[in-house]
Structure formats: structure tokens, C-alpha cells
Amino acid sequence: MNFKFFKTKFTLYLLFWLGTSCFFYKEGKSEVSLLKQDQKTSISNSDSGIKQGNSQSLLSRNLLQEDEFATGWKKKSPSKAFLLSLALPGTGQIYSGDKTKGKLFLSAEAVWWGSFWLFKTLGNWKEEDYKNFAAARAGVNLEGKPEDFFSNLSFYSSRDEYNQFTRLYNGPTEPIYPEDDLWNWEWESTEMRLKYRDLRNQSKTFDRRALYSVGAAILSRIVSGLDAARTAKKYNQKKSLEQAGWEFHPQLDFSKSGLKWKLLCKKSF
Template sequence: MFRVIPFMILLTVLPIHAADRPDNLYSSANLWLQDEDPLPTGGKSPRLAFAMSLVVPGLGELYAGEPKRAAVFLGIEALTWFNYLRWRSKGNDLKAEFRTFADRNWDENRYREWQAYNQARGAPYIETETLPCKRALEGCHRVDTQQYYEMIGKYDQFVFGWRDVSNVGFETGNGNVDSNQRIDYENQRNESNKLLKRASVIVGLTVVNRIASSIHAALRVRSAQLSISPRPDRAEVAFHVLF
């Protein structure tokens, strides 16, 4: 469903002038932002249609007299926000779960013991990361909760903090230590990040939907103006040109 939404928006906008001549389409696109002449369209304004759909997708189409199109754009808007709320909620729930899992199964004291051992031996394992505090504590120089929970699962440097490898000696190379808890933790964290990323991306789709609806509504009102506007007969035009 996440990948289908952009195509739904595109398919909604593309046919809006499929039956129009190319010159009429160009004229509509060019003229709707210009000052409109008082044409017999019930006083409807392309600018107002544009603004209405920019605020609520589909509202401009409703104003233009196209309720079916209005329902499509409004439906896309509702669908995107529904999925945003759903994915964000699930992502945050998983984030709370994997952080609780880490608090239960990763021991910072054990990691500090390994760190002291490593430094005492001349640091055979090069420590490239500095673990921040997950909360404000006395003597803490940097608090970064997000980085704390990312680092302990992402880097081999912190593997000795996992409780299921507490029986592994510090002399073992970090890259050779296998922790099932770490793997489980990373799977939970990745799933949470995936859902939260989906939620943030889909907000951009709501912007696309609003712009598409605004342009469509404005063009439909302008197209109605041009179709209702009286046009001079060709013979009359020729007469004025000749004489």
C-alpha cells in the first residue's frame, strides 16, 4: 500500500485534460494564476479553488463541481494520515520494547570492565566510539539517548555488555563474540526504525497530494471558464482582420 499511494496521486492528475487540445491545456496552465476576466461561471475563482485544495485536498474539486475527484483526493489524504499514525504508533511501541530489552540484557558495568581490561593491555582493540549517557547523571559529559541505544547493538566494541556472553573471556576478540541477545535486539531496533521512517516519508506524500489537488482544482475551474466564455465566430474574426 505504501508504494501504491504515489501512483494513485499520479493517475488522478494525469487524465484531467486528456480530452483537451494541447493548446487549451497550455492556456489553462498559464492563465489560471493570472487575473481572471469576469466570465459566466457563477463567480468561481481558480485561485480560490487552488487555496481550498491546498488546505483540504478535494475541497477545491468540490468547489469546482467535481465531487468524485474530490472524494479521490480526500481519500488519499485520509489514507496517508491513517498510515502515518499507524506506523508511527507501532514504531514507537517497538522502540519502547527494544529499549526495555536493552536495559534488562545489556550491562554497562560489564562493558566498563572489558574497557579497563582492553586499556590495561595497551588497547589491542581500537575503541572508535565513545558511549554517551542514556540519561542525565552526575559527571556525565554527554547525554544522547538515541545514540546510546544505537551503539550498544551496532558496534562490536560493546558486545561484552550483553549478558548472554558474560562467560566469554575478555581475551576473545570482539569480532569473534556471538551474542544472540544482540542479534535479537538489532532486529527489534531495525523494525522500529523501518516503521518510523515510513511514517516520516508518508508525510511528504501528503504534500504531493495537496499540490496535485490544488493544481487540478484550479485547472478545472479555469477550463470551465474557457469553455463557457463566448468565442467570436471565425468569419467575424476574418471580417475584422480584413476591414
């Protein structure tokens, strides 16, 4: 009897323990499942947030690009274009978008300064020629002589002739050349003096052309600067009209009545 009661009681405890274990096992398993699901959800939300952030960043980037595309150009400064071409002709035109005129002005600048160098070099060569010729044909001492001395050599056959004419026409108080070997000259013939004059005139002609080249370079800078400022203004006006949807196309029509010029205007909507 006691043995049966003990057996029954043990069986009940065993069943209760098994039932409790199964219950807690299911609860623990469900909690683990919920925890994993929460982790997956948080990871998914995090990925979604990153993707959303990337999408927003990409959208912002696209909007910025669209804005830049909508503008599509940068305004040119006429004053900057003027100063650029004033410093170096053609650079203001290139800055303002007209490379063709820029290259033309740059080429002209190269021509002017190339001409200056060429004419100055030729003038110096001719100067050496006429001075050496004077030393050889008139016995001139070249050391320390001013420019007017070499000019007088062209018109007077000797120092004595120059002194006589100076005293005669300008009076006895007019300065004359000292009567010593340092300032003496006497041409072998009138032909030699005229040849000397021709060499000296050639030298002076080259010097004047070199000076004209510098003047042309300065004038080119002014013209290029004014044109560059005008080109920058035209560039800004053209781009503003294009942005507003306006297009202008000049046309030439050849007909029996003659040549006609037309300006075609278009407006985009």
C-alpha cells in the same frame, strides 16, 4: 274677494316652494352621486395603480430571474481553488464542480494521515520493545541516553569493546563512554544483540514510513492544488461555451480498423 286673493296667493307660494325643494333635492342628489362616483373612480385608480405596481414588480422579478437563468453559473477562481486544495486536498475540486475528484483527494488525504498515525504508533511500540529488551538482556540504564548510544548497542557487545575500537580506529582523543554503571552494557550473547538490532531496525522502518506518509500528504496537497486550479479553468471554459451555445461530446467508436476517438461539436442558435 280678499279671501279668494289670499287663497290664490297662498297656492302660488306653495307651488313655488314645492318646485324649489324638488329642484334643490335633485341637485343635491346629483352632487352626492357625482361625489360617490369620484370616490369609486379614485379607489379604482388606486387599485389599478397598486395592481400596475405589483405587475411591474413581478415583471422586474421575472426579468431578474431570466437574467440569472441566462447566466446560470458563477465563475470559479483558479487561485481560490488552488489555495483550498493546498489547505485540504479535494476541497478545491469540489469548489470547482468536480465532486468525484474531490472525494478521491480527500480519501487520499485520510489514507496518508492514517498511515502516518499507524506507522508512528508502531514505531513507538517497537522503540519501547528494544529499549526494554536492552535493559533486560544487556543491563542498560535507560535514563538520559542519546540516540547514538542505542545505535552503538546494535554493533558492540559491551561498553569496553566499544571504547577499545573507538580508541584504536579514531585515536586516543576520541570521546568514549565513562567507566561507570550509568553507561555500562554487556550483552548475554551475540544472538541477543542481533535480536535487539532487529527490533530497533523495525522501529526505524516504521518511523521512516511515517515520514514518507507525511511527504506523500505534502505532495498530494501540491498535486491537488494544481489540479483544482486546472479544474476551475476548465469549468469556466465549459460554462462560457455552453452559454454561447456550443456543446462538446467526446465519443469512442469501435470498428474493425480499431478504436477511434471523436469530438462531437454542436452549436445552438
